[in-house]
Amino acid sequence: MDYKDYYKVLGVDKSASTEQIKKAYRKLARQYHPDVNPNNAEAERKFKEVNEANEVLSDPEKRKKYDQFGADWQRYQQAGGARGGQPGGGFDWSQYTQGQGGDFGGSPFGDGADFSDFFSSLFGGMGGGRSAGGSRPGAGQDYQAEMELTLEDAYRGGPRMINVNGKSLRLTIQPGVADGQTIRLRDQGGPGRNGGPNGSLLITFRVAPDPRYARSGDDLTQDVPVSIYKAVLGGEQTVETLGGPVKIKLKPETANGTRLRLRGKGFPVYKQPGQFGDLYLRISLTLPQNLTEKELELFQQLAALRPNA
Incomplete structure (x- = not known):
């Protein structure tokens, strides 16, 4: 021994x-x-x-x-x-x-x-009446909670309030949290037994889907509608991103479905300030609606120039 x-x-x-x-x-x-x-x-x-x-x-x-x-x-x-x-x-x-x-x-x-x-x-037997579940020190119970966030909430982070078991807690969300990610707040769970440590509060984030963006890790994909005229002729296009508007240049004859990569314009990397994923833009051509007779005539002339197109 x-x-x-x-x-x-x-x-x-x-x-x-x-x-x-x-x-x-x-x-x-x-x-x-x-x-x-x-x-x-x-x-x-x-x-x-x-x-x-x-x-x-x-x-x-x-x-x-x-x-x-x-x-x-x-x-x-x-x-x-x-x-x-x-x-x-x-x-x-x-x-x-x-x-x-x-x-x-x-x-x-x-x-x-x-x-x-x-x-x-x-x-020997001097436990003083203690048992494993009696007066022996032990950690308190862990509490579980969920917090709903929008994609923008997860992007920007910041202070939030949460109520657990009648207690209001303030926490700061780090930018870049993922859907299903769980953080642990120590000492915010159930009280410890006989001098043991308090339990923890486990908070799981639920990030709601956003119709504008598809997220994959720290990268985002966004559909960008572009008129057929700009796709054919080229030109500047303003794109709204989570970090603010960004201007891009389209080459002439940009095809439908073309993917463009904007480095560092994606989602913030969790707990790595200043680091971001990439934003992928997927060009989606839009066709003109309610054409006038003159516009139809011009399209017919274009079609006649390429009869086999």
């Missing part, structure tokens, strides 16, 4: 105050929480280790016992250590387990507590 340095686990000095221990525990518990590290066995191991260290150091009685035992650890090892969960050699183990039921096997907190053999051997 190896000695566990709970102070080292929490990254605090042996002289750390209760508040310092509590602060260190909350920080590490959030860092290694299973919700933040899904399917990460190493993070899960560290999360359990941090909880065990806090279980001891946040309890004055356990901390005093642990500090006393730590000073005697070398003598304990010299006496032969614990074999099979029992004290070894001539070391007086009873001073640490007296009145605690002498229970050296398993977890003193029942199924699911998952404390180490070191903890169980040192504290």
Whole structure:
């Protein structure tokens, strides 16, 4: 059985105050929480280790016992250590387990507590009536919420308000959020249990489709209606983009369906200020309607010039 340095686990000095221990525990518990590290066995191991260290150091009685035992650890090892969960050699183990039921096997907190053999051997059954779901510190419940955005909202970002469980929160949306993207607001979920960290608020963005643009990652595609005259003769065309109007030049004889690329005129790249995707313009020719007799005559003349067209 190896000695566990709970102070080292929490990254605090042996002289750390209760508040310092509590602060260190909350920080590490959030860092290694299973919700933040899904399917990460190493993070899960560290999360359990941090909880065990806090279980001891946040309890004055356990901390005093642990500090006393730590000073005697070398003598304990010299006496032969614990074999099979029992004290070894001539070391007086009873001073640490007296009145605690002498229970050296398993977890003193029942199924699911998952404390180490070191903890169980040192504290035996002194859980003080605690159980895995009782007064043991634990993280609060995570809350879920959704926020509806237009494409322009997602493009520009900015401050928004959201109400969750009767509480109004202000958050700043980063430009470039995607439909279905979820952000985590730490400490805005359910309250922690017995000094444990609060849960998080998970907000999922729902970006409504926009009839003007098709989005693919950070790129946008936009249909641009162009008259047949301008397509044939060429010329300037003003295009309305999310970033404002842009003038483009059309070459003579621009075909229907032609794609033009405007670099950096697409969607902002999330959390990378100043970086944008591209905007693709798809030329869509429009035919004139309600032609006059003169216009029809001119079209007939053009058609006669190309009888095989």
